[in-house]
Structure formats: C-alpha cells, structure tokens
Amino acid sequence: MMIKYFSLNIFIFIFFPCGYFLQDFKNLKFLNFSECLSMVHMPNLDFCPNLEELNLSWCKNLERAHESVAYHAKLRRLNLRDCSNLHHLPDILQPKNLEWLDLSDCSKLQRFPDISDKMKCLRGLSLGGTSIEELPATIENLVSLKYLSLFGCEKLANVPSSIYKLPNLESLWLYGCSKLIKFPKEEEDSSDLRSKTGFPKLEQLVLSRCNLQEVDFLENHSCFPSLKELDLSENNFAKLPPCGHLHNLLQLDVSECQQLQEIGEVSSLLLQMKARNCESLSKTPSDILSINQLFRDSVRRELIVAKFD
Template identity: 45%
Template sequence: MILGGGNVSRGHLYVGRTFTRNRLGRKKLLIVFDDVSGYQQLEFLIGYFDYLNSRSRIIITSRDMQVLRNCSVEQIYQVNELFHDEALKLFSRYAFKQNHPPVEYMELSNKIVSHTGRVPLALTVLGSMLREREKPEWETVLSKITRIIDRQTYDVLKLSYDKLDDIERYMFLDIACFFVGEDKDLVETFMHATCIYAYGLHVLVDKSLLTVSKLKNKIEMHNLIRAMGREIVRTESVENPARRSRLWHHEDIYGVLKRNTGTDEVLGISLDMSKIRNIQLDPGAFSKMHNLRFLKFYNSANEMNSKVHLFQGTTLPSRELSYFYWHAYPLKSLPSDFNPRKLCALHLPYSNLEQLPNEHFFKLKYINLSHSKLTKIPDIPVAPSLESLILEGCNNLLEIPSSVGYLDKLVTLNLRDCKSLKSLPNYIHLKSLKILILSGCSNLSKFPEMLDNIKELYLGGTIIEELPSSIEYLSCLIILDLENCSRLTCLPNGICKLKCLEELNLTGCSQLGRLPDDLGSLKALKKLKV
C-alpha cells in the first residue's frame, strides 16, 4: 500500500508536500486522478510532478479542459460518444441481460438509445428501470424522455453547470434553449448585443458543455446536456410556463400566447409553428414581455404560411429585442413603433413584408428577407454594422439603394433570383465583401466593379454578355460561377491572372466560343465545369 492503507481527508491534503515525495519518488507508478476540478487539488496531494520516477505515468480525468492545460499534460484525449450499436449493446445488457434486444423490442430500444444521446450513464439507468416492464410502460418512458431528463442523469450532468459563474450559466441556458445548430458568430453577436460578452463561450467548450464544428462553425451540444439545460429552465416554474425565462416547447408557448399571460420574466421564445394550430394574437400579447430578447417563430415543415396571426397595429416587443425571426411574417409592414435599438439579427423569410422602416439599427449585423414581397429597401446607412444581407427570391424588388455600396462591414450580399432587378448601384466599394450572389437575376446585364476582396462571385443565369477586363484584379477570387450565362460570348484573357481561383463553372454557356489560351496558368484551379 503506497499510502500505508490510510485515508487522506480533504482537511489533510497538504500531506502530499512531504509524505508522498518520499514514498512516490522511488517507485514506478500508474497514478489516476479522477474528476479533477482544479489544479490546486493535485498541488495539495503531490505538489509538482518533477520528483516522480520518469517511468511513472499519470492519468487525469476532468470535466474542464482548462484544468488539463494548467497541469501541462503531454496529451489530451477527448472521450467520444459510443457508436449506436455499442450503445444498444450496453442498454440491452441492463434491460434484457443479453447483448441484443428481442425482436419485438428492437424499435423501442433503438428510439431510447437515440434519445439518450448514447451516454453510458443514461443507458444503464434506463435499461435497469425498464427491465421486465411491459411495452406500454416503455412507450410511456419514451414519451417522457423526449421532454424530461431522468433525475440521476440530470444530477450528474448538472455538476458542470453548477461550477459556472452567472454569465456562463446565462449563456449556457440561451444556447441549450435556442442556439444549438446555429452559427457561432451569430451566437457571439447575440451575446454582445445583450451585453453578455461571449468570452464565456470558450469556457463552455472547455467544460465539454458544447462543441463548435470546425467545418461549419456551428454550435453543437449533446442531447442530454441540452435536456439538462432545458430542465433547469423548466424547474424555474413547473406549473406556469409564463414564469420561466425561456420558452421552446410549442404547447407551453401556445398556452401563454392564447391566454395572453406573458410576463417580464420571459427572456426568449422559440416556437415551431408546424406543431401548433392557427392562433390569432391579442394586440397586447407581448405587452408584458418587457425583457424579451429573443423571438423566433419558425416552421420546420417549411409551410409557406404563418400560423401566428397579428392584427394591424399589434405591438411587438422592441426595447430589449436582439434576435427577431418570423417565418412568413403576415403583415405588409412592421409596427410603426418597432424600434429595437439592440437588434442584431432580423430574419423574416417568406414574409408579406413590402417595406422596411427607416429606423436606425446600429447593432444590426444580419438581415434575411429572402422570398419576401419587398419592392424596395430603405437606405442602409441606418444599419452601419451590417455583415450579411440576404434578399434571395425577392421577385418584386426593383432596385438596390446606392447606400448599399457604402456598407464597409458587409461580408455577404445574396440577391439570387431577384428576377425584377435590372441593375446594381454604379458605385460599390464594399471593402469587406467576400461573397456576392447574383445567380438567377435574369434581367441583370452587368455587375459592379470595385470588388477588390471578393472571394466568391456567382453570376449564373444572368444576361451578362461579357466580363469586365478589370476582373483580373480580383486577386482573392476563389470561386467564379457563370453557369447558364447564355449570352456570354467570351472570357477576358485577364481571367488567367486569378492566381487564387479554385473553381470555374461555365456549364450552359452556350454562346461561349472558346476558352482563353492561358487557362492552364491557373495553378490553383481544382474544378473546371464546361
């Protein structure tokens, strides 16, 4: 027994500074420190590692990545989820005392494994609970776990949440309720707009409460961790959803809106309209929700009509509103008193909106009005921070105001399938613009110059007859899409000077006589479609 068989209590952790040096320093050891929450714990137990035998090995498990960095570990191993077949096998051992479910329980077992997120603790708890139970009881449990996490799993997962500070908890609950699957940059923008600074995002990653996909930059969260966060919110007021800080379940939201019982405790609402019946809102439905920061009415079934209906003159929350999403917004305009100074994201796809208010949206970074009935948009200097403007499919849009050309921070401009659009402003100097999409603008005969930093340019389906010679100065261009430019007759030789060009699409360019002789000089070119 290395420590002489005695137990070392927390009150005597400093024993490591003297006692363990003599005993551990001479031995070849495998030491495992489980569930370490801070470097101080290791320091108290054994001090620094330099006196240990060079052949000794130390394994540290922790819920916090920063703890491992503080310990200067040589290698960090991220534990992955079980594969589905592994999870099913583990569940079956506890539910049936065999490696596979009986045929008659296979479908139910697969559903339960999927809902648990393949977490071993949840699999063993549920498997033990369902052993020798009849099918109706299984179905009851399955219906519950889609909404409410079991207590034992909840208590274990909540340990990481309890160690967060107030701001980190605030962020975690917002993400668990509203932002899983959303772009990380959008989430950070929302946090800044609500004065919750996004430095805490990396803390949540370090504590394995969420991840950020490297390829798509999307926020990801394990199903059970998300369920744990939502359970924390649910327990704020089990009987009265209107007293909870965040609402996401369609039945809860429908009841609050139908009965007009919203309160200033509600900070956010995310409603899937495909799951509810049509509802006509009272003009004062939002009048008591003074602190509403997040409002999202979406439709996972992509139905073209809003199931939430408004009377003209209904007041929308605006004082604290930072994120506003309404699929198929039903009115032709936003309320005259709608002036959300903190708004950072405005998404109204497939709306009946015909015009935007001339308000100053100083924090607005994202506008998505795709497939709306807009005929014009106001001068955009009212949104000087705008980074993304999406007007795809706005068939009634006749023109783009010249002020768009002065949006210094605009990164993405999407005008795909704006079929009534005949021209763009003559002067566009968008120094931050990286992506310009004009595909399907079937009446557009030319595109603007002065796009020095553009990386992706989509002109497919336009009626352009030639590209300007100045295209050779687009030194950052990676993608050039000219698909179905049926009137394009030639390509300028300058196109061969695009040293960063990786993709060139000339499919359907029926009038294009020949390709430039020096096309082979495009050393970065990976994909050529003709």
C-alpha cells in the same frame, strides 16, 4: 417564481386585450410561440421589457407585428420565419440590441421598414421568399450587418446604391431575384470616406438566377477588395468585364449565361471558374490557359477552369 423562458409552441392561442396575457412577465427573457396557428396579432412587448428572444416562426395566421417591436430595448433575436400571412411591420425599425431578424418566407410582406438610426448590433437579416419590391436607402444604417439574404425575392426590382456602405457585410445572397435587371454601381460621395471602398469585407456575392442585363458594377476597382466567391450564373449579360483587380477572388461562376459572349481578364489567383452551357461564348482571356487548365465538352458548351497544384 421568476419566469425567464416561456413556450407555447403548437398552442391554440386565444387573443387577449392589449398586454393582458403578458402583463406579469416582466422578467421574461425567452418567449416561444412558434406554430401557434390561431395567433393573428403579435403581443405588446412593452409588458416584457427584458425579453431577449421571441420566436413566432410558422405562425401562419399572424398578420401584423406590434409597434413595440420597433423600439424594444433588450430584444436580441426575432424569428418570424414562414409567417405566411404577415403583411405589416412598423414603418421604422430601431431596436438597439437586435442581433438577428428572420423574415424569410413571409410571402405577403411587401415592404421592409426604414432604419432611422444606426443599428450597431444587427448581424443577420433574412428576407428570402418575401414579396419585397425594393430595399430602403437607409439600409446603410445596418452598420454591423454581416449576412443579408434576399433568396428568392421574385418581386425585388431595386437595390439602392447605399448598400455599398455596409462596412461589415460578408455575405450577400440575391439568388432568384428574377425582376432584378441591374445591380447598382457605387455612387461617389466625397463627404463619406466609406464610399472609397465599397463592400470592404464582402467575401460572398450570389446573384444567380436574376435577370441581369449587364454587370458593369464590377468595373469599379475600389469595390469588393475581399471578394472570394462570385456567382453570376443564369443571367442575361453579354460581357463579363475584366476582374483582374479582384485579387482575392477564388471562385467565379457564369454557368448558363447563354447570352455571354466575352469573359474579360481574371485574376491569376482564381482557383475555379465555371461557365457551363454558355452557348454564345466566343472570347476568353488570352492567358487563361497559362494559369489554369481548360476543359470543353464535345459540343463546346461547357467551360470549367480549375487550377491545380
């Protein structure tokens, strides 16, 4: 009988010598070990050359990912969500067909691997709730990535400028990265045509509850041509530079930015702008009333702008 799917969720896993348990599963495509609380080491995937999906979510005692995961030829989805003791991944990640990697809530994970070659299949990467302090500059090699989440990465302090070279990224979440003081500017590189348009397909950028002291990265007119939603709420910058060049921007949120004093020009196509509890706000675009309706509360701490038909 040819086994293609194998599940041992909520199973007390006993560790076998390298590959022993999986040596007869060469045709296996789906493997589910979720909630195997006694699993400490990931099995050697070389014994499952046709494996397409591996679910190790909520394996609370899993400490290390096996080196074989770094180069597995057929693996498409790898779920390591909430492996709270996972602290080690291979130094280099280069699986050719991996489409989705979930490392969210791996709270002991401090480093994300280098990407040595272009990964043309990875479309989703979730790193939220990890202890990662920085992203590698080689993040630019995730050329097909559409979704990147760093939600609640409280130790993240550095995002490389090479992130602008992700040509297909549509959604970027950096919510709650409290050590992130500055979002990078795009670095000019005349040898790389992609650098002429940073984030060409990005539609959603969430930087809420970071510790941004400035947002001058928005001044580059060659970046963010597709941006529709920008969330900068609960940060510490004093000035929002003119954003009129963001012609596709529909939603802008700067609520709870209590140091914010000035909002620059915004696009006339903007549908909604929120600036709740911006206590220091004193200057807004001169034409904002002509393109929107403005509401302020009785203590002048709330600014909600909404365009109506």
